[in-house]
Amino acid sequence: MLYIVIPVFNRKNFTKECLLSLKRGTNQNFKVIVVDDGSTDGTAEMLREEFPEVEVLFGDGNLFWTASVNMGIKHALQQGADYVMTLNNDLEVAEGYIENTYKWMAQKPNAIIGALEMDAGTREPAFGGEIVDFKLNKVRHLLHELPKEKQVGLHAVSQLPGRGLLIPRAVFEKIGLLDQDRFPHYVADYDFTHTALRNGFELYVNYDAKLYTYPEESGERQNRQSKSLANFYKHLFDIKGGGNLRDFTRFTLKNCPTPYIPYYLANGYARRIFGYMLK
Structure with missing residues (x-):
């Protein structure tokens, strides 16, 4: 079973639209865990009234991104999750997002797989994976390198963000959770995927699984x-x-x-x- 973990703090309208986009999907074979870290804008009430199928965990407002995600992951694993996906609330997923996630999950069952990010405003591709070259101090952006006709399927990368990040249970069993002590809010996702890569897990971006982001809304x-x-x-x-x-x-x-x-x-x-x- 796939569990989707969404950390939230206020911005209930984003959370609502994110969950609605999941409900519109062509594949509903997943469960959602929202980790509400002390929202004060009615998020908890909205979730209870409009999304009773969503399981909600609560923080005290001091978890930040990484500890919130870890709380959700731990709960998902306790419930028997085979895969966990981390998903931010300020995005929406395409109707075929989960369906195309399962498609490539079957081909690469032990790989960590990210998503193709589209700009929600322009509907144009915005992020398609990175390859880091520490020696040359360069980051290659695959989206800039791949011609349009090759922007499909899986493409190998060396790091991935936590937006739409599919993680097999086997990864947590080998390397543990995200490093919330060193990286309480930013960078934990990149650190986690680098650690997984060093431990033998492949990283890919799935160009068939599209999600829509609002880059202007980032802090x-x-x-x-x-x-x-x-x-x-x-x-x-x-x-x-x-x-x-x-x-x-x-x-x-x-x-x-x-x-x-x-x-x-x-x-x-x-x-x-x-x-x-x-x-």
């Missing part, structure tokens, strides 16, 4: 739109800062091959500091 995007010294500080040091230097340092020390660490860190610090000012 980091809004931070950049309203630049100030206070927001610059949040960008670099806040737990929800997209350029958090602590998280980047921990990720590098844990995942980058030792010979390339100094250059990778220096380059990454520069991009996070100066990139905020330039973008």
